[in-house]
Amino acid sequence: MSISNKMKMFAKNSSWIRKMFEEGARMKAKYGADNVYDFSIGNPDAPPPSQFDKILQEVAQDNTPEVHGYTSSDGHLWVREAIAKKISAEQEVTVTGHDMLMTYGAAGGLNIALKTILNPGDEVIVLAPYFVDYLHYIDNHGGTSVVVETDKEFNLDLNAIGAAVNNKTKAILINSPNNPCGQIYSESAMAALGSLLQEASEKFRQAIFIIADEPYRKIVFDGHQVPSIFKVYRNSIIVTSYSKDLSLPGERIGHLAVHPEIDEKEQLLQALGLANRILGFMNAPAIMQRAVGAYPDGSVDISLYTQRRESICSVLQEAGYEFTKPKGTFYIFPKSPIADEVKFVAMLQDQKILTVPGRGFGMPGYFRIAFCAPDEVIKKSSEGFNRAMAMVS
Numbered sequence: 001m002s003i004s005n006k007m008k009m010f011a012k013n014s015s016w017i018r019k020m021f022e023e024g025a026r027m028k029a030k031y032g033a034d035n036v037y038d039f040s041i042g043n044p045d046a047p048p049p050s051q052f053d054k055i056l057q058e059v060a061q062d063n064t065p066e067v068h069g070y071t072s073s074d075g076h077l078w079v080r081e082a083i084a085k086k087i088s089a090e091q092e093v094t095v096t097g098h099d100m101l102m103t104y105g106a107a108g109g110l111n112i113a114l115k116t117i118l119n120p121g122d123e124v125i126v127l128a129p130y131f132v133d134y135l136h137y138i139d140n141h142g143g144t145s146v147v148v149e150t151d152k153e154f155n156l157d158l159n160a161i162g163a164a165v166n167n168k169t170k171a172i173l174i175n176s177p178n179n180p181c182g183q184i185y186s187e188s189a190m191a192a193l194g195s196l197l198q199e200a201s202e203k204f205r206q207a208i209f210i211i212a213d214e215p216y217r218k219i220v221f222d223g224h225q226v227p228s229i230f231k232v233y234r235n236s237i238i239v240t241s242y243s244k245d246l247s248l249p250g251e252r253i254g255h256l257a258v259h260p261e262i263d264e265k266e267q268l269l270q271a272l273g274l275a276n277r278i279l280g281f282m283n284a285p286a287i288m289q290r291a292v293g294a295y296p297d298g299s300v301d302i303s304l305y306t307q308r309r310e311s312i313c314s315v316l317q318e319a320g321y322e323f324t325k326p327k328g329t330f331y332i333f334p335k336s337p338i339a340d341e342v343k344f345v346a347m348l349q350d351q352k353i354l355t356v357p358g359r360g361f362g363m364p365g366y367f368r369i370a371f372c373a374p375d376e377v378i379k380k381s382s383e384g385f386n387r388a389m390a391m392v393s
């Protein structure tokens, strides 16, 4: 067999999300799409804003010479300048177009950040529950993932993080609002994390980076806000995309910004641009750069997800599930009513409800529901959630 041992192992333990998503496609073919309640994958179903559609059409009609040519690895400067204004407002720290680059989604941004900073064996702290591909991204660039659990309500456990930091720690990867649990780490917790890492960086005489993965920054409820990372920590890098807040996951567009006073900024930015090229991305898709650059403050209608969160919370509450109400994202992460959540997810599947076991996010005993699904699907799933609960009560 010519496939590497590592890829064979990855394929064997392949993502639970994809597994359940493919299971959903099989079940829909068998039972009809209307009879399957597919909450397996975070494919946003809110339509992109109509203004974005208009901009995209205009951009597509542009036939200036080389409009489809390679751009700089960092992306068009005018696009970065427009987006830097938005980042400055969000972070309350002035960022310029030179402090950032356009990326191939958040996934592309995370890979170039990790390629740029990691030496073989460097450790990256990942907080459970986590987006499972983080472990692959870290491995891609020779790093070692160190998983640290969050507390019972999925908040930062600073003691546990402090205990995990050592002289090999190169970065901590933060995702807030969090996939799969919807938690937003508070401003005071982020400030405390900043102080902890500052002290550790001085002690171990090497910069420890915060990489903040923020694709759900705009998908927040009840007036919650995602605190600024740049205000509390200098050696920080923000990675995000337009996959979720403009509903463009298939178009592969995102950006990465470094703190304007990050260590060795110029060399770091040059290396990030180089990583964008040599990882094979070359540059972020040119047409999408221009489209998002012309609409930096755009967002899907978040009230749609607010409504769906209410619906799924009612369904789960009435059936007696234990859960923390998500502050953001379109995911909820209830506790499995039996210890073996893989077994419970299979019981839900018997009810034609597709969810993802918590161990797919480094946290067994829970399961994830992606509620980016039509409201009637959520409401109709109620009977199945009730029946599965009744079987284990």
Ligand SMILES: Cc1ncc(COP(=O)(O)O)c(C=O)c1O
Pocket (backbone or CB within 6 Å): 042, 104, 105, 106, 107, 108, 131, 175, 179, 213, 215, 240, 241, 242, 243, 249, 254
């Ligand atoms: C937390 C998190 N980070 C990164 C990604 C990758 O997103 P993108 O489409 O922007 O590459 C996802 C996708 O679901 C995600 O949930």
